[in-house]
Amino acid sequence: MQIWTCTGGANQKWVLKTGPGSGATTPPPITGHTIKPSASSTTCLTAPTNANGAKVVVQSCVNGATSQSWTHNGQTIVVYGNMCLDVTDGSTANGVKMQIWSCTPGAGDSAQHFSVTSDKRIQWAGRNECLDLTSGSLTSGNPVQMWACAAGNTNQVWNII
Numbered sequence: 741m742q743i744w745t746c747t748g749g750a751n752q753k754w755v756l757k758t759g760p761g762s763g764a765t766t767p768p769p770i771t772g773h774t775i776k777p778s779a780s781s782t783t784c785l786t787a788p789t790n791a792n793g794a795k796v797v798v799q800s801c802v803n804g805a806t807s808q809s810w811t812h813n814g815q816t817i818v819v820y821g822n823m824c825l826d827v828t829d830g831s832t833a834n835g836v837k838m839q840i841w842s843c844t845p846g847a848g849d850s851a852q853h854f855s856v857t858s859d860k861r862i863q864w865a866g867r868n869e870c871l872d873l874t875s876g877s878l879t880s881g882n883p884v885q886m887w888a889c890a891a892g893n894t895n896q897v898w899n900i901i
Contacts, residue, residue: 838885
């Protein structure tokens with residue numbers, strides 16, 4: 741690509757497909773979903789307390805519980821409308837427990853950026869770290885951790901419903 745004096749030639753015509761003025765719309769965030777480990781249809785990812793540093797755990801699903809209603813908004817996964825799923829202290833060590841922390845939904849900081857893979861893993865953006873059901877335990881209150889992503893690790897498969 742180069743900058744050149746405008747002549748109106750074919751190689752100087754561009755079409756705006758996304759963004760302001762394009763007419764395209766940004767898809768709305770995926771809102772109000774529960775996140776369940778693949779091992780259980782009755783256990784949900786939960787942030788029992790709406791506070792910075794609150795641990796993220798698994799608990800029995802409760803229909804309509806705000807502590808279990810997650811929004812995948814851009815790069816962030818949000819609960820309570822403004823609290824992001826967050827890697828505690830941005831640690832890259834296997835076994836670091838997850839928490840929620842204040843964020844700007846859709847933006848957040850790098851410890852709050854996640855993607856959902858085609859094989860249903862919630863992966864820390866740009867890293868080979870995935871949300872992991874600690875020790876495979878479905879016991880209520882079991883904290884959720886980050887662990888190196890591994891194909892076939894059922895502790896890292898999550899159903900967003």
